[in-house]
Ligand SMILES: Nc1ncnc2c1ncn2[C@@H]1O[C@H](COP(=O)(O)OP(=O)(O)O)[C@@H](O)[C@H]1O
C-alpha cells in the first residue's frame with residue numbers, strides 16, 4: 001500500500017526583492033525533498049532555524065507553491081491544485097501553526113475559535129455548542145472554557161485549544177509546526193502526550209516540525225533531519241538516535257546537554273554558523289561546519305544513500321565512530 | 329567570599345488586581361570566581377531578580393524588603409548616579425535579545441570604542457582592544473568586522489559581540505539573562521563553551537539565568553532553583569542535579585527531555601499551574617502540585633540544610649535536617 005503522503009523532489013523557491021540597489025533574485029528554501037508519511041504514523045522533521053521546515057510544511061498544506069516536484073496525497077497531486085479544490089482537502093490536511101492562538105483574534109471566544117473550521121467549511125449549521133464541548137473534552141479542557149477569551153487562559157491551555165481547533169474536522173493528516181516551542185518543560189510533555197493519545201484514538205498521521213531533536217524522540221516513528229533545505233538523514237527514530245549516520249545529526253544530538261554535570265559528553269562542536277542559502281557551499285553543503293570534513297567533501301556532492309533502514313547524504317557516514325576522526 | 333549576597337529580597341508589582349508578589353524572601357549568593365545559575369520556569373521571577381540587582385526596575389515595581397550586597401555593600405541604598413557608574417563597569421549585563429545592547433546606527437567598532445570612554449588609551453589602542461575582544465569571543469576576521477553594523481551580523485554573532493562588550497570593562501560580575509535561549513542549539517553550545525573559557529581566563533563571577541537544565545549543568549558551578557517567586561533549592565550543580573532535595577526540582581529534572589532515555593508515549597509532566605501571585609496560598613508555594621505533600625505543608629517551609637552547602641525549602645528536608 002502506498003503512503004498517505006508522498007513528497008518527491010520538492011523545491012520551493014521565493015522571489016527575492018532586495019533594496020533599491022540589489023537586483024531581484026530567488027531563494028531556494030527547499031531544494032529537493034522527498035519523503036513518505038504513512039497513514040496513522042508520525043514523521044518528525046528536525047532542523048535549525050532557516051533550514052526550510054516551515055516552508056516545506058506550508059507547501060504540503062497548499063500555502064506555498066512548490067516550483068518543482070510532486071506532492072501526492074492519497075495518490076492525488078497537490079502541487080498546482082487550484083485553491084477551490086484544495087479547500088475541500090483542508091478537512092483532511094490541517095496545519096497547526098507555531099502559536100495557534102496568539103495568531104488568532106483576541107476578541108473571539110474559545111468556542112468561536114475552535115468551531116471556526118465548521119463555518120469555513122460551510123458546516124456552520126451543526127450544533128456548535130455540542131461540538132465545542134466535544135473538542136474541549138477531547139483535549140482535556142473543561143467545557144466551561146468555551147465562554148472564555150484567549151487572554152483568560154494559560155500558554156499550555158492555549159496550545160490545547162490550538163489542537164482542538166486543528167482536529168475539529170477529524171483530519172487524516174496533521175501538520176504541527178513547532179508545537180512545543182516556547183513551552184516550559186513541565187508542560188511540553190503534556191502537549192506531546194496529547195498528540196500521541198489523539199493519534200492513537202483517531203488514527204491520525206502527523207508531520208511534526210521541531211528544532212529540538214529531543215522533542216520528537218518519543219512521539220515519532222521516523223525522523224528526517226534537514227539542513228539548508230535538504231534532508232541530510234532519515235531513518236526510524238530509534239535508529240537515528242542510536243546510530244546517527246550524518247555528522248550534523250550527531251551535532252544536534254550532542255547540542256542537547258543532559259541535566260547531569262557528570263554526563264559523558266560526546267562533544268561535537270560545529271565550526272562557524274550556517275552559510276547563507278544565497279551562497280551555498282560547493283560539494284557537501286555542510287562541509288564548512290563539519291568537524292569531520294575530508295578533502296573530497298568540498299568538491300564532491302554526496303548523494304542520498306540508503307544505509308540500514310534509513311538513508312543519509314554524507315561521503316563518510318558514521319565517521320564519528322572511527323577513532324582517528326574523533327581524535328582529530 | 330561572595331561577590332553578590334542577596335538577603336530576604338522581596339519585590340512586588342502594582343497591578344489593577346493588587347500587588348503581584350513576584351519575589352518573596354529571596355536569599356542567594358554568587359561566590360567569587362564561580363558561575364552561578366538560576367533556573368526556573370517562565371514567571372518564576374528570574375528577570376525581576378536581575379532587574380532588582382542592577383536597579384533597572386519596571387516603574388510599577390517596588391522593593392518591599394531585603395538587601396542586595398555587592399562586594400559587601402548594599403546596592404539598594406546606593407544613589408542612582410552611583411548605580412549608573414557601577415553598571416557596565418563593575419557589573420555587566422547580557423540579555424536574551426542582543427539588540428537591546430547594540431545601537432543599530434553605529435558600527436560595532438565605534439560602539440566598542442565608545443564603551444572604553446573611561447580608559448586613558450589612544451583611539452588606536454582602544455580599537456586594538458576591541459579587535460582582541462571580538463577574537464576572544466570567536467568572531468572570525470575581527471578587524472574587518474569592526475566596521476560593520478549590528479544588522480550585518482547573525483543572531484549568534486550579535487550575542488557574541490554583546491558578550492565581548494560586556495567583558496570589555498573586566499567586570500567583577502557578569503549577569504546573563506537567558507543569553508542563548510533564542511539561538512539554535514548548536515550555536516548555544518558554542519557560546520556556552522566560550523563563556524566557560526572566558527570565565528577561566530578573566531576570572532569574573534557569572535550569574536547565568538536559564539530555563540534549560542542541561543545548559544546549567546554544563547556551564548555552572550552552583551545553581552539556585554526558583555519557583556513562583558521563591559528560591560526552593562540551592563547548592564552545587566552536582567548536589568542539586570544528582571540528589572535533588574525539593575520535590576519541584578525533582579519533578580523538573582524528570583520532565584527534561586534530555587533525561588528520558590527510554591522511549592515512552594507518556595512523558596512526565598507537572599500537573600497544575602503556578603499559583604496566582606496576587607493572592608498567594610498560605611503554606612508551601614508548591615503544595616497544590618506536590619505529589620508528596622503532607623499535613624505540615626499548610627505552613628510555609630523555611631530553607632533547611634540537606635547536606636553541607638545544599639539547601640531546600642521543604643518540610644521533608646527540615647525533618648531530616650542534621651541537628
Ligand atoms: N515568504 C518568504 N519569502 C522569502 N524568503 C522566505 C520566505 N519564507 C521563508 N523564507 C526563507 O526561506 C528559508 C527557510 O525558512 P523557513 O522555512 O521558515 O525555515 P525554518 O522553518 O526551518 O526555520 C529562510 O532562509 C527564510 O528566510
Ligand SMILES: Nc1ncnc2c1ncn2[C@@H]1O[C@H](COP(=O)(O)OP(=O)(O)O)[C@@H](O)[C@H]1O
Nearest residue numbers: 341348350369370371372373374375376377386
Ligand atoms: N512590570 C510588571 N508588572 C506586573 N507584573 C509583572 C511585571 N514584570 C513581571 N511581572 C510578573 O512577575 C512575575 C515574574 O516575572 P519575571 O521576573 O519576568 O519571570 P521570569 O523572568 O522568571 O520569566 C510574573 O508573574 C510576571 O507576569
Ligand code: SF4
Nearest residue numbers: 284287290297314315
Ligand atoms: S560529506 Fe564530508 S563534510 Fe559532508 S557531512 Fe559527510 S564528512 Fe562532513
Ligand code: SF4
Nearest residue numbers: 612618621625642643
Ligand atoms: S513543603 Fe510539603 S508541599 Fe512543599 S514541597 Fe515539601 S513536601 Fe511538597
Ligand SMILES: [Mg+2]
Nearest residue numbers: 053054055177
Ligand atoms: Mg519554522
Ligand SMILES: [Mg+2]
Nearest residue numbers: 374375376505
Ligand atoms: Mg525572564
